[in-house]
Amino acid sequence: MNVSNLLSKTAQATLLLTSYFSKATSETAKPLSNAEWGRFALWLKEKAVTPADLLDSDPQTLLNGWYDSRISTDRIIELMNRGHSLALAMEKWQRAGLWVVTRSDPEYPWRLKHRLKTDSPPVLFGCGNKALLNRRGLAVIGSRNANASDLAFTDHIGVKAADENIAVVSGAARGVDETAMLGAMRQGGVVIGILADSLLKAATSAKWRKGLMNDHVVLISPFYPEASFYAGNAMARNKYIYCLSDSALVIHSGRKGGTISGAEENLKKGWVPLWIKQTTDKDSANADLVIKGGHWLDAESNSLTISQLLENSGSLTTQLKAESLDLFSISTQPELFIEPKTESAVEISKIEQVDLVIEEQANNPTLTEKSVEIEAPTVNPIDFYQLFTTALRQLAKSPTTIDELMKCTGLHKSQLNDWLKRAEEDGVVNKLNRPIRFQVQEKQ
DSSP states (O other): OOOOTTSOHHHHHHHHHHHOOSSSGGGSSSOOOOHHHHHHHHHHTTTTOOHHHHHHSOOHTTTTTOOOOOHHHHHHHHHHHHHHHHHHHHHHHHHHHEEEEETTTSSOOOHHHHHHHHGGSEEEEEEEEEEGGOOOOOEEEEEEOOEEEEEHHHHHHHHHHHHHTTTEEEOOOHHHHHHHHHHHHHHOOOOOEESSSSSSHHHTOOOHHHHHHOOEEEESSSTTTTTTOOHHHHHHHHHHHHHSSSEEEEEOOSSSHHHHHHHHHHHHHHOOOOEOOOOOOOTTOOHHHTTTEEEOOOTTTTTTOOOHHHTHHHHHHHHHOOOOOOSSSOOOOOOGGGGOOOOOHHHHHHHHHHHHHHHHHOTTOEEEOOHHHHHOSSSTTOOOOHHHHHHHHTSSOBBBOHHHHHHHOOHHHHHHHHHHHHHHTTTTTEETTTTEEEOOOOOO
């Protein structure tokens, strides 16, 4: 099978570097994690190299100068040499109706990019209508063992969301997740399911068939489509549910497990507003989540409208689209940085133009060098140090350590040290000692 007919070379390279094509135990080289891919993608961009170049040229030569304590050159080359495994896997997945979206594709959910930055999954596997991934939605979350009353309320929420043309975003697990999704689907509503395992099996399940066939349902997973249940993946999946939505509703939370840990992470990161259903279950942790920052759902079932839960999401969405402190993640959504036209937004849009040119070259092999030069004259003047200092003015308003800056920017420590030294010489930041921290200089 020729995967070039299904995937751009950029997508092929991304899959080879970040995805499993068989059970994890049989893979000799471990694919790059989200954070590892973020670091490597940034380095490629700084060297004016695209992931597709690793397929077209000698990787050993292109990787000259690459160093990362966790990602050896040998590991990258071994991952890139899995073309046969990729072809076999894609043929199997395509027969089941699965597709692949990478972070460089325009269909990739912008909410994930801008909430998770370089920690957003480099690859999403899916089935159904991928155009739904950017729909406005409510995350409905809860225990697998919710009682009958809670499940009846959950079904009602799914129906109301469908009536108001608001997507239900959930995890497709037994209990609250599945009940909300099936309720919305029964009413002809839009459903976005984020699976932690067994996507291949779900793609052919009678449970989701009608919604998949009428383009009202999309099921996705950042994990190997044939993966069995693994608690770690289920816990990691929770953040994607929140980050794909505009507001979240917890129906029932236990005192331990994925529901409460995911809700607490959302409260800590401030991704979306968190609403909590009142319950008579004394063993639930719903009240604990309110104490930690959640909001009680006060409306009665019959008077509740889903749009009320999302009424503040419009301004939040505008803010997410208009700003990003992580200037170095891969993104190809040209509309994301249209407003406001501040200096930093202009600089960010330059990064977007670079990505657009890279993706255009990757997807259009007939594009000539001359036409690329004509279409992208603004690419050459980009100054990544200037972009870094723009971000630094926000990140280091208060004293900030190198480790914190590494986490926020995804930069290598050596590169970060070089730019911090230059920023100190340029009078952008002050270096503080005991412990070593950096803080933006106040303008005189």
